[in-house]
Amino acid sequence: xxxxxxxxxxxxxxxxxxxxxxxxxxFHGYTTREGSTYNAYLILADKVTLIDTxxxxxxxxxxxxxxxxxxxxxxxxxxxxxxxxxxxxxxxWVIEVVKPEKVLASVMGAKALKEHFHWDxxxxxxxxxxxxxxxxxxxxxxxxxxxxxxxxxxxYLEGEEVLFSQDAFGMHLASSExxxxxxxxxxxxREAATYYANILLPYSPLxxxxxxxxxETGLKPRVVATDHGPIxxxxxxxxxxxxxxxxxxxxxxxxxxxxxxxxxxxxTALMARTLADGLAAGGAQVKLMPLEGSHRSDxxxxxxxxxxxxxxxxxxxxxxxxxxxxxxxxxxxxxxxxLIGAAFGSYGWSGESVKQVREVLEAMKVEVVGEVKSKxxxxxxxxxxxxxxxxxxxxxxxxGDE
Ligand code: FEO
Numbered sequence: 001x002x003x004x005x006x007x008x009x010x011x012x013x014x015x016x017x018x019x020x021x022x023x024x025x026x027f028h029g030y031t032t033r034e035g036s037t038y039n040a041y042l043i044l045a046d047k048v049t050l051i052d053t054x055x056x057x058x059x060x061x062x063x064x065x066x067x068x069x070x071x072x073x074x075x076x077x078x079x080x081x082x083x084x085x086x087x088x089x090x091x092x093w094v095i096e097v098v099k100p101e102k103v104l105a106s107v108m109g110a111k112a113l114k115e116h117f118h119w120d121x122x123x124x125x126x127x128x129x130x131x132x133x134x135x136x137x138x139x140x141x142x143x144x145x146x147x148x149x150x151x152x153x154x155x156y157l158e159g160e161e162v163l164f165s166q167d168a169f170g171m172h173l174a175s176s177e178x179x180x181x182x183x184x185x186x187x188x189x190r191e192a193a194t195y196y197a198n199i200l201l202p203y204s205p206l207x208x209x210x211x212x213x214x215x216e217t218g219l220k221p222r223v224v225a226t227d228h229g230p231i232x233x234x235x236x237x238x239x240x241x242x243x244x245x246x247x248x249x250x251x252x253x254x255x256x257x258x259x260x261x262x263x264x265x266x267x268t269a270l271m272a273r274t275l276a277d278g279l280a281a282g283g284a285q286v287k288l289m290p291l292e293g294s295h296r297s298d299x300x301x302x303x304x305x306x307x308x309x310x311x312x313x314x315x316x317x318x319x320x321x322x323x324x325x326x327x328x329x330x331x332x333x334x335x336x337x338x339l340i341g342a343a344f345g346s347y348g349w350s351g352e353s354v355k356q357v358r359e360v361l362e363a364m365k366v367e368v369v370g371e372v373k374s375k376x377x378x379x380x381x382x383x384x385x386x387x388x389x390x391x392x393x394x395x396x397x398x399x400g401d402e
Pocket of ligand 1: 082084085086087148167227228
């Protein structure tokens with residue numbers, strides 16, 4: 001293995017020793033069409049330090065990359081920045097093989113690792129501002145609770161100015177290029193936005209606080225080494241991704257309206273198309289997302305920069321259509337902000353779905369501007385109602401965007 005999987009130099013003292021998961025297509029319900037990486041880093045200082053590990057099936061690949069630069073048994077410290085299994089799944093095995101002097105994690109991380117794995121390993125808890133001397137180089141810690149787990153933290157290597165940011169500023173993108181400056185900006189923005197929408201969106205107020213804290217402390221990393229996707233090593237790229245995070249966290253509404261729906265016999269789809277026609281005529285930018293061909297993680301990504309969310313569902317057995325229930329449950333958990341919206345759908349005899357859509361939208365704090373119901377196939381009047389509602393929502397979006 002050692003001859004095959006090699007470490008990649010990031011700075012004089014830091015090496016990437018992670019794994020590229022080209023085959024990943026499902027990350028707890030988030031469709032990862034571009035695969036992902038589980039990044040781990042080796043710091044070659046007097047105290048050799050491993051930052052994070054990888055998903056369990058890839059543990060040997062991780063140590064093979066370490067072995068390409070140093071005997072893994074020479075690792076003194078292992079730092080767990082985040083206890084989710086894609087980064088901690090091989091931690092117990094690595095500790096057993098390497099027998100490090102210390103394992104470090106945030107206060108919540110030490111607790112989470114114990115609760116997660118029910119183990120007896122002693123984990124040294126560290127707090128924001130704590131430092132560990134690696135021998136001529138200091139590693140300091142910044143707790144980032146709820147970004148996106150209670151245990152999450154950043155580690156910062158002084159001297160090399162490397163910020164190990166775990167999930168933050170990352171993306172699910174497998175590529176043989178390990179640095180962001182080697183990849184297309186359009187691809188980076190799409191995948192980073194999809195990642196933000198599906199993982200970090202509920203914690204946007206904390207993202208804004210963290211960005212303010214970083215500005216106040218004057219921290220100016222030369223490299224941002226994330227746990228997923230490419231490493232940011234150019235100042236302009238680091239400024240760019242920080243700027244995007246600020247924009248996404250603010251969720252300032254735009255003229256974009258996302259129309260999400262499913263249909264049984266085409267009536268709710270016809271209503272969706274008519275709403276889209278009204279929205280476009282009113283000057284909105286429209287994205288129609290039939291759930292038959294749109295995955296929930298793609299819908300979340302589209303909503304990240306939208307100003308309106310319109311949801312349509314037929315009534316099936318007195319209930320929401322199952323795919324619509326799925327997307328509403330998912331979006332409700334992601335807590336998007338500053339949206340206006342509408343509920344619509346066709347029914348045969350009971351017609352509960354529109355009320356149920358409206359209730360979920362209201363629970364999400366979406367301002368529901370209107371709703372349209374159609375008994376069986378939409379009449380000319382019902383379609384006129386859809387068109388007018390589309391126009392009305394577009395007008396609100398255009399006014400808000402001025
Ligand atoms: Fe990449 Fe939250 O784990």
